[in-house]
Amino acid sequence: MIGIIDYGLGNLRSVQKAFELLGYSADLVADKNQFDRFNALVLPGVGSFGQGVHNLQRRDLFEPIKKWALEGKPLLGICLGMQLLFTESEEAPGVNGLDIYPGRVVRFSSKLKVPQVGWNRLEMKKDSPLFSGLEKGQFAYFVHSYYVVPEQDDLIVLESNYGVDFPAAIGERNCWGVQFHPEKSGKTGLKILSNFGGMYDEGNSGD
Amino acid sequence: MLTKRIIPCLDIKNGRVVKGVNFVNLRDAGDPVELAAFYDREGADELVFLDITASVEGRLAFLDIVRRTAEQVFIPFTVGGGIRTVEEIREVLRAGADKVSLNSAAVNDPDLITRAARQFGSQCIVVAIDAKAEKDKAGKWGVYTHGGRKYTGKSVISWAQEVEERGAGEILLTSMDRDGTADGFDLELLQKVSESVNIPVIASGGAGELEHFYSAFAIGKADAVLAASIFHFGKFRVKEVKEYLEHKGVPVRW
Numbered sequence: 001m002i003g004i005i006d007y008g009l010g011n012l013r014s015v016q017k018a019f020e021l022l023g024y025s026a027d028l029v030a031d032k033n034q035f036d037r038f039n040a041l042v043l044p045g046v047g048s049f050g051q052g053v054h055n056l057q058r059r060d061l062f063e064p065i066k067k068w069a070l071e072g073k074p075l076l077g078i079c080l081g082m083q084l085l086f087t088e089s090e091e092a093p094g095v096n097g098l099d100i101y102p103g104r105v106v107r108f109s110s111k112l113k114v115p116q117v118g119w120n121r122l123e124m125k126k127d128s129p130l131f132s133g134l135e136k137g138q139f140a141y142f143v144h145s146y147y148v149v150p151e152q153d154d155l156i157v158l159e160s161n162y163g164v165d166f167p168a169a170i171g172e173r174n175c176w177g178v179q180f181h182p183e184k185s186g187k188t189g190l191k192i193l194s195n196f197g198g199m200y201d202e203g204n205s206g207d
Numbered sequence: 208m209l210t211k212r213i214i215p216c217l218d219i220k221n222g223r224v225v226k227g228v229n230f231v232n233l234r235d236a237g238d239p240v241e242l243a244a245f246y247d248r249e250g251a252d253e254l255v256f257l258d259i260t261a262s263v264e265g266r267l268a269f270l271d272i273v274r275r276t277a278e279q280v281f282i283p284f285t286v287g288g289g290i291r292t293v294e295e296i297r298e299v300l301r302a303g304a305d306k307v308s309l310n311s312a313a314v315n316d317p318d319l320i321t322r323a324a325r326q327f328g329s330q331c332i333v334v335a336i337d338a339k340a341e342k343d344k345a346g347k348w349g350v351y352t353h354g355g356r357k358y359t360g361k362s363v364i365s366w367a368q369e370v371e372e373r374g375a376g377e378i379l380l381t382s383m384d385r386d387g388t389a390d391g392f393d394l395e396l397l398q399k400v401s402e403s404v405n406i407p408v409i410a411s412g413g414a415g416e417l418e419h420f421y422s423a424f425a426i427g428k429a430d431a432v433l434a435a436s437i438f439h440f441g442k443f444r445v446k447e448v449k450e451y452l453e454h455k456g457v458p459v460r461w
Contacts, residue, residue, distance in 0.1 A: 011300070011303070011305060013277060013301075013303050014277055014281070014303060014305075017277060017278045017303075018281055021278070021279075021281075046328050046330055046331070047328045048328075112209075113405050113406060113407055113430070114405065115329070115330060115376065115406075116209060117330070117376065117377060117407050117430070118209050118210060118211075118212050118252070118407070118430065118431070119209070119210045119212065119252055119460035120208065120209050120210065121208060121210075139210065139460040139461070141282070141283060142209075143330040143376075161208060162208075162209055181283075183281060184281060184282060184283045184305065185281070185282075186247065186281055186282050189281060190281055
């Protein structure tokens with residue numbers, strides 16, 4: 001069973017429906033005491049970094065999520081959920097992120113329109129089981145004004161370009177993040193969610 | 208590189224797609240969910256559902272369609288038509304829509320944009336602007352509501368800048384002079400608005416030929432193009448539009 005963390009931000013229903021369509025079981029979770037029910041957690045989210053941290057703390061989910069990831073259990077952050085995995089963000093100076101990975105979240109400084117809204121091309125930087133089966137140069141749907149700059153360069157799995165090269169997906173071992181919305185990226189996104197379900201949702205088989 | 212988006216728009220009344228749709232291979236071309244799934248397969252980058260129902264029953268049928276679409280279609284979709292309050296926005300977002308489009312309600316109560324953006328984030332607030340050229344004033348456009356019948360007294364450029372300031376994430380700009388004509392987009396209007404704001408502008412009204420799409424991007428500086436009849440009547444397929452654009456050097460998504 002995959003747990004989709006409900007902390008009052010984001011379109012949780014689409015993520016859940018995508019997993020269900022793929023043959024995996026997924027449920028929303030808003031209570032840390034329920035975490036045991038799940039093999040893997042997804043941290044979705046749209047909105048601001050400060051609001052995200054605030055909501056996680058208010059619902060007593062901040063430390064439990066961090067502990068979950070640091071114990072080696074599977075976690076996938078989507079959009080703001082990916083940014084929250086890092087140390088801090090320009091969007092909310094002085095606010096601490098989950099700091100599972102060291103790094104900063106910075107704003108697009110280009111003369112292009114911000115937020116970036118739409119489909120952008122994905123460039124594979126390293127092989128990773130979560131992103132296996134993606135064809136070269138596929139597209140994903142992005143809506144964001146900020147992007148992550150991990151301290152470790154080799155954390156970057158997929159890269160994209162919007163005036164600047166930025167990480168579209170990061171992660172290793174058990175903890176992953178995607179800046180785009182896999183639940184809104186057509187078959188490319190469904191493939192990634194299917195890989196995630198296949199890797200972690202034991203007892204269920206997707207097709 | 209960010210690609211330019213092609214967005215089919217479905218008008219829905221009492222839970223059914225209005226305007227004839229000429230497609231073979233669809234069991235029920237009047238079913239918005241089936242049509243949405245079809246456009247997804249065709250390579251549409253996003254979808255817009257416009258509810259043109261006035262009745263309560265029609266409204267409930269519409270919400271049911273939004274719910275069913277969210278279960279089957281995994282590209283972004285925007286919902287518009289008759290949304291007047293933060294509560295109604297919450298309702299369609301909860302049903303699974305990714306964005307809402309506000310039109311008359313935003314004109315009547317501009318603070319709705321501010322409240323909605325603060326509550327749900329700019330990324331899901333699209334403001335639709337219906338523009339009409341002002342007579343005897345070249346290069347000026349007025350904002351209209353009620354299908355172009357009611358002049359609001361607002362100028363398009365300053366209204367576009369105001370909605371951006373208030374937190375709109377995108378502008379859906381329809382030329383009422385061109386809508387339904389198939390004569391091409393109002394490129395001057397499009398370019399002026401695109402250059403006056405720093406949020407994406409979706410061009411609407413006038414698509415009739417392949418080159419119209421190209422000029423909307425190349426000359427009008429649009430970020431996306433919305434079209435209805437050209438796709439519904441099967442004059443061009445989404446794929447054909449994209450092939451043409453790519454051939455002309457416009458980045459598109461496959």
